[in-house]
Amino acid sequence: MSDTALLTASASELHQMLKARAVSSEELTRLFLQQIEAHNGSLNAVLTVCADQAMADARAADRQFSNGEGTVLTGIPLLHKDIFCTRGIRTTCGSRMLENFVPAYDATVVAKLKAAGVVMLGKCNMDEFAMGSSNETSYFGPVKNPWDTRCVPGGSSGGSAAALAAGMATLVTGTDTGGSIRQPASLCGITGLKPTYGRVSRLGIIAFASSLDQAGPMARTAEDCAHMLAAMSGIDPGDSTSADLPAPDFSAALTGDIQGLRIGLPKQYFNDDLDPAVSEQISKALSHLEAAGAKLIEIDLPHSHYAIATYYVIAPAEASANLARYDGVRFGYRCENPADLEDLYLRSRSEGFGEEVQRRILVGTYALSAGFYDAYFNKAQQVRRIISEDFRQAFTAVDVIAGPSAPGVAFQFGAKQKDPVSMYMEDIYTLAVNLAGLPGLSTPAGLVNGMPVGLQLIGKAFDEGTILNAAHRLQLDTDWHRATPDMGGRAA
Amino acid sequence: MSWEMVMGLEVHLQLATRSKIFSGSATQFGASPNVQADAVDLGMPGMLPVLNEEAVRYAVMFGLGIGARIGERSVFDRKNYFYPDLPKGYQVSQFFAPIVCEGTFEVPLEGGSLFPVRITRAHLEEDAGKSVHDIFAHETGIDLNRAGTPLLEIVTEPDFRSAEQAVAYLKALHSLVTYLGISDGNMAEGSMRCDINISLRPAGSDELGTRTEIKNVNSFRFVERAIYSEYERQADILDAGGSITQETRLYDAERNQTRSMRSKEVANDYRYFPEPDLLPIVIDAAYIDHVRSALPELPGAKRERFVRDYGLTEYDAALLVPNHALATYFEAVATTSRAPKAAANWILGDLSGALNRSELTIESCPISPERLAGLILRIEDGTLSSKLAKQVFDALWEGEGEADEIIAQRGLQQVSDTGALEALVDEVIAQNPDQVAQYRAADEAKQKKLSGFFVGQIMKASKGQANPQRLNELLLKKLQGQS
Numbered sequence: 019m020s021d022t023a024l025l026t027a028s029a030s031e032l033h034q035m036l037k038a039r040a041v042s043s044e045e046l047t048r049l050f051l052q053q054i055e056a057h058n059g060s061l062n063a064v065l066t067v068c069a070d071q072a073m074a075d076a077r078a079a080d081r082q083f084s085n086g087e088g089t090v091l092t093g094i095p096l097l098h099k100d101i102f103c104t105r106g107i108r109t110t111c112g113s114r115m116l117e118n119f120v121p122a123y124d125a126t127v128v129a130k131l132k133a134a135g136v137v138m139l140g141k142c143n144m145d146e147f148a149m150g151s152s153n154e155t156s157y158f159g160p161v162k163n164p165w166d167t168r169c170v171p172g173g174s175s176g177g178s179a180a181a182l183a184a185g186m187a188t189l190v191t192g193t194d195t196g197g198s199i200r201q202p203a204s205l206c207g208i209t210g211l212k213p214t215y216g217r218v219s220r221l222g223i224i225a226f227a228s229s230l231d232q233a234g235p236m237a238r239t240a241e242d243c244a245h246m247l248a249a250m251s252g253i254d255p256g257d258s259t260s261a262d263l264p265a266p267d268f269s270a271a272l273t274g275d276i277q278g279l280r281i282g283l284p285k286q287y288f289n290d291d292l293d294p295a296v297s298e299q300i301s302k303a304l305s306h307l308e309a310a311g312a313k314l315i316e317i318d319l320p321h322s323h324y325a326i327a328t329y330y331v332i333a334p335a336e337a338s339a340n341l342a343r344y345d346g347v348r349f350g351y352r353c354e355n356p357a358d359l360e361d362l363y364l365r366s367r368s369e370g371f372g373e374e375v376q377r378r379i380l381v382g383t384y385a386l387s388a389g390f391y392d393a394y395f396n397k398a399q400q401v402r403r404i405i406s407e408d409f410r411q412a413f414t415a416v417d418v419i420a421g422p423s424a425p426g427v428a429f430q431f432g433a434k435q436k437d438p439v440s441m442y443m444e445d446i447y448t449l450a451v452n453l454a455g456l457p458g459l460s461t462p463a464g465l466v467n468g469m470p471v472g473l474q475l476i477g478k479a480f481d482e483g484t485i486l487n488a489a490h491r492l493q494l495d496t497d498w499h500r501a502t503p504d505m506g507g508r509a510a
Numbered sequence: 511m512s513w514e515m516v517m518g519l520e521v522h523l524q525l526a527t528r529s530k531i532f533s534g535s536a537t538q539f540g541a542s543p544n545v546q547a548d549a550v551d552l553g554m555p556g557m558l559p560v561l562n563e564e565a566v567r568y569a570v571m572f573g574l575g576i577g578a579r580i581g582e583r584s585v586f587d588r589k590n591y592f593y594p595d596l597p598k599g600y601q602v603s604q605f606f607a608p609i610v611c612e613g614t615f616e617v618p619l620e621g622g623s624l625f626p627v628r629i630t631r632a633h634l635e636e637d638a639g640k641s642v643h644d645i646f647a648h649e650t651g652i653d654l655n656r657a658g659t660p661l662l663e664i665v666t667e668p669d670f671r672s673a674e675q676a677v678a679y680l681k682a683l684h685s686l687v688t689y690l691g692i693s694d695g696n697m698a699e700g701s702m703r704c705d706i707n708i709s710l711r712p713a714g715s716d717e718l719g720t721r722t723e724i725k726n727v728n729s730f731r732f733v734e735r736a737i738y739s740e741y742e743r744q745a746d747i748l749d750a751g752g753s754i755t756q757e758t759r760l761y762d763a764e765r766n767q768t769r770s771m772r773s774k775e776v777a778n779d780y781r782y783f784p785e786p787d788l789l790p791i792v793i794d795a796a797y798i799d800h801v802r803s804a805l806p807e808l809p810g811a812k813r814e815r816f817v818r819d820y821g822l823t824e825y826d827a828a829l830l831v832p833n834h835a836l837a838t839y840f841e842a843v844a845t846t847s848r849a850p851k852a853a854a855n856w857i858l859g860d861l862s863g864a865l866n867r868s869e870l871t872i873e874s875c876p877i878s879p880e881r882l883a884g885l886i887l888r889i890e891d892g893t894l895s896s897k898l899a900k901q902v903f904d905a906l907w908e909g910e911g912e913a914d915e916i917i918a919q920r921g922l923q924q925v926s927d928t929g930a931l932e933a934l935v936d937e938v939i940a941q942n943p944d945q946v947a948q949y950r951a952a953d954e955a956k957q958k959k960l961s962g963f964f965v966g967q968i969m970k971a972s973k974g975q976a977n978p979q980r981l982n983e984l985l986l987k988k989l990q991g992q993s
């Protein structure tokens with residue numbers, strides 16, 4: 019197999035080769051590290067590379083295979099979003115505040131994937147504290163979309179999505195608070211899954227909005243996502259909100275059989291906000307599913323239009339408290355020569371946080387303030403319940419809800435940066451899923467003007483298997499997920 | 511004008527769990543700075559709280575102990591404010607839905623009556639760390655050992671009208687929580703801290719005046735003094751036609767006065783909202799029954815039982831019961847000696863006196879209950895006169911062994927043997943023929959007086975060991991010439 023083929027192969031394909039000793043993890047790891055070396059200068063997708071540790075882990079994986087051991091993720095090169103704490107390895111969360119922060123612990127997700135045998139190559143760039151939809155808020159500079167470096171990769175897991183699309187890793191992790199896995203997956207043409215809230219432990223993931231944050235897999239195929247999710251999920255006594263459910267073998271759900279699957283199409287998701295060309299691609303994807311036996315049913319999610327306002331009260335409110343610990347006292351950025359305590363707080367936080375993070379802290383603080391709590395935070399909590407109820411109602415008649423992952427394809431740098439609300443609209447189709455705590459994925463649905471489009475599939479709580487199977491069916495019937503950007507001097 | 515004071519109390523009670531409320535760190539007092547603070551306590555990125563179920567059980571025990579309603583579904587909230595010893599920038603507390611809801615706590619007053627105090631609520635929360643200002647020259651040290659220690663904040667209605675009532679409540683509360691074993695109640699180490707909300711109003715008025723809050727008073731005596739001094743301060747202002755500023759004040763024990771800490775007008779807006787990292791605490795009837803069935807005997811029930819079963823006075827029972835260790839000591843002495851009244855007298859008399867003089871507590875008493883009971887047994891069976899018993903008590907205090915050993919070694923046993931006593935009586939009668947003649951000639955009233963002379967002489971001859979009752983019988987017979 020050529021280097022290019024190895025760089026764009028799925029984990030399942032690489033596993034067959036590793037098992038057959040057709041390639042070693044050491045060779046793969048070296049190849050992917052070279053790819054990062056060759057392209058990260060232009061893409062800025064990776065913040066930290068752990069080459070020595072990766073090579074050591076790869077050799078350990080190869081020893082497992084030579085002993086006849088090794089499971090599906092053993093020896094597969096992976097990059098983590100830099101929001102996951104990694105013991106002894108700098109974890110920045112895309113912020114100057116944590117530029118030099120080295121955790122003394124691994125996030126549960128990191129530990130679980132390590133236990134599953136992956137080879138961690140390094141850490142991916144991201145929007146600062148996961149606040150952004152374009153990766154333009156990173157303190158370490160924007161990530162470029164490998165399909166067109168004039169365009170954004172989406173966010174906040176934009177570094178992860180871009181790195182995967184550029185062949186810098188076979189698997190990447192992301193987190194999704196309002197669309198941060200699905201929207202960049204859509205804009206970079208990969209498969210990304212936000213699991214049900216509680217499916218994956220949040221311990222060791224730097225918090226943005228605790229009631230919405232959820233980590234998930236991003237990969238080339240639904241099948242790889244299934245393998246990764248199985249390794250990532252399960253109850254964690256260290257996270258009180260993790261679900262007390264066994265981690266199922268999600269790949270067992272990938273029968274490819276979707277005969278009779280009822281797919282709901284919310285009329286609110288196919289409105290004027292949606293780029294007509296994207297809409298056309300979504301329709302094509304839906305007809306493939308229909309042809310495979312699914313039934314398409316128009317449904318109503320009557321309170322969808324409240325999702326953005328609701329989200330932009332709750333998420334900033336929680337963030338305003340979650341980010342209060344960055345005060346310059348114990349760790350993280352501290353301003354030079356503070357005059358007094360107030361000065362220490364003010365300047366450490368003003369200099370350590372970027373503009374979007376400060377904006378959200380202010381919005382959240384305001385929404386929780388005396389006299390505004392009932393009008394904003396309390397009201398938003400009520401609407402959140404109504405939005406959840408919409409989904410519950412809808413799922414009495416359908417098994418899956420489908421729509422676009424984002425209103426358009428990747429846009430150019432600076433296009434929405436000046437107008438926060440237009441940027442927030444990027445997540446118009448994904449936010450409600452977080453508010454309801456449901457699983458959602460984005461799977462490639464072809465290209466518009468050479469840029470990827472993503473189909474979003476939303477499932478019932480803890481029913482990731484059904485949406486993964488529907489995405490798997492689509493990936494059996496189309497080559498959209500196989501499309502890769504032209505990397506020029508690939509594998510230099 | 512005559513002013514009536516109106517007070518409500520808030521007590522922060524440190525729960526005696528081994529580990530912190532949301533982390534596995536130890537809670538022991540007095541460790542080196544920051545050795546009992548893990549990544550959770552430090553508020554490190556990505557760390558999450560996990561609720562200590564023991565703290566929940568203790569809170570429910572408290573609620574049942576005062577007969578309060580237990581919240582079926584209580585919720586943790588974040589209380590947001592910046593302070594260097596508050597690592598996360600918020601304190602996890604319960605604001606909207608506390609674990610212990612309204613109840614009434616019957617406080618025993620001196621004289622045996624009960625004073626009902628309405629409890630508004632009690633909620634669980636984590637303690638903050640400590641800022642240390644006096645170690646480093648130009649810097650403040652932060653010790654996070656205490657950060658995350660479980661607290662139960664107990665809030666009353668404004669039911670107190672005097673410092674005595676307030677102190678009685680605090681003492682009863684202290685007694686209750688130590689009986690329950692949910693706190694060591696050590697005020698000096700900050701295990702029980704009291705905030706006093708106090709306002710004045712014209713006697714007879716129904717309206718509440720503007721209140722001040724005196725923070726963190728840490729002894730019963732200081733509570734009493736702080737109330738008096740704040741009462742005087744407010745009364746002086748009101749008498750002069752002034753008005754009270756609503757504010758937080760600190761009690762300065764050295765100067766015996768309160769001083770302003772910060773004004774409520776500029777106080778923080780805490781922006782409470784439900785803590786998304788923790789699930790609500792759901793408590794069902796089965797759990798409550800389970801906790802209730804494991805509750806120990808509480809002070810009220812014990813007082814009643816001591817009066818009923820041991821025949822103690824209400825007064826003695828009220829002195830013995832509040833201190834759990836003292837009550838336990840008493841019961842051990844009472845059951846071993848089978849003389850509860852004598853046990854109470856010894857404990858509340860000589861033993862308490864000796865403990866006070868040596869500044870010891872009952873927990874470190876040098877006389878074991880078994881040894882004190884050994885002493886009482888010998889008094890009860892007539893071996894030891896009550897006069898010589900004091901000597902034996904002193905020897906017990908000095909650790910000279912069991913009462914029986916001391917009596918034997920010092921030859922302190924009473925002479926009750928008729929033969930030995932008879933010899934003594936005969937000897938004294940023989941030596942004092944004049945007095946015998948006087949006695950025999952006197953009338954009954956005079957005789958009584960004169961017999962004292964003989965008793966004194968015989969006691970002297972017996973070195974005080976003659977059994978006075980037996981001696982009297984014999985002497986009377988001999989003097990009256992009955993053989």
